[in-house]
Amino acid sequence: MAELERLQKVIAHAGVASRRKAEKLIVDGKVKVNGEVVKELGTKVSSNDDVEVEGVPLVKEAPVYYLLYKPRGVISSVKDEKNRKVVTDYLPEVKERIFPIGRLDYDTSGILLMTNDGEFANLLMHPKHEVDKLYVVKTKGIPTKEQIQQLKQGVKVDGESLKAVHAKIMSTDGKKNTAIVQITLHEGKNRQIRRMFDSLGIPVDKLKREKYGSLDLKGMNAGDSRPLKPHEVKLLREQAEKNVK
Structure with a gap:
C-alpha cells in the first residue's frame, strides 16, 4: 500500500x-x-x-543532484522578479525542476548544491544535522586573536546568536590592512558571516564557500557545474544523519 x-x-x-x-x-x-x-x-x-x-x-521525477560553483552577482533562486541572473541559468541542460539547497548571498561565490529531491534538501538544511560548510573570507581590517575567539564563542547580532564552529586567520597584509580568514559553519543564517564580522567592526570584502561536507571545488571555475556521483550523495546523506542530536 x-x-x-x-x-x-x-x-x-x-x-x-x-x-x-x-x-x-x-x-x-x-x-x-x-x-x-x-x-x-x-x-x-x-x-x-x-x-x-x-x-x-507535480512531476514524479527521478532525483538528480548537482554541484554548482556559484559566481558572485547571482541570485540563489530559480527565478527573480528583477530579471537578475539566477543559479538555474547555469544549468540550462537540466530538464528536471531543480532548486538550490539553501542559499548563498548575491555577493558570495562558491559551492551550491542543486536538486529536485526535497527530502534530501531538508535533511542537509536542518540545523541539527551538522554538515560542515567551510568559507574563505577576505576582510577589510585584520581581526585579533581575541576577535577570532569571539566568533567561535558566538556573537549576538540583532538579538540572534551567531556562531562559527572553527575560525582561523590564514594570512594578513599589513600594508593593505586585509586578512584571509577560514571559517566553518554548521548553520547558514541570512548573511551570517558578513553580520558576524560587521559586529566586530571588520567588514567582509569577499566571501567564498569552498567546502560543503566532503565536497570541494577542485578543478572548477566560477559558473561550472557537475552532477554529484552516487557515492557523494550517499556520503552527504550519511554525514547529515550521523550528526542528528
Whole structure:
C-alpha cells in the first residue's frame, strides 16, 4: 500500500514551494488532487494520487543532484522578479525542476548544491544535522586573536546568536590592512558571516564557500557545474544523519 503524506509536505518535497507557501496555496484553492480542488491542510495523499499546483502537475521525477560553483552577482533562486541572473541559468541542460539547497548571498561565490529531491534538501538544511560548510573570507581590517575567539564563542547580532564552529586567520597584509580568514559553519543564517564580522567592526570584502561536507571545488571555475556521483550523495546523506542530536 502506498504511504500517505500531508499534501503540503509533498508539494514542498517536489521543490515547488516552501511548506508554508504550499499551505497558503492549498488554502487559496490553487491545489487539485485527482482533479478536485482541495483546501484542507490535513489532506493526505499517496504517490498514486495526481497533484496539480496552479494548474501544473507535480512531476514524479527521478532525483538528480548537482554541484554548482556559484559566481558572485547571482541570485540563489530559480527565478527573480528583477530579471537578475539566477543559479538555474547555469544549468540550462537540466530538464528536471531543480532548486538550490539553501542559499548563498548575491555577493558570495562558491559551492551550491542543486536538486529536485526535497527530502534530501531538508535533511542537509536542518540545523541539527551538522554538515560542515567551510568559507574563505577576505576582510577589510585584520581581526585579533581575541576577535577570532569571539566568533567561535558566538556573537549576538540583532538579538540572534551567531556562531562559527572553527575560525582561523590564514594570512594578513599589513600594508593593505586585509586578512584571509577560514571559517566553518554548521548553520547558514541570512548573511551570517558578513553580520558576524560587521559586529566586530571588520567588514567582509569577499566571501567564498569552498567546502560543503566532503565536497570541494577542485578543478572548477566560477559558473561550472557537475552532477554529484552516487557515492557523494550517499556520503552527504550519511554525514547529515550521523550528526542528528
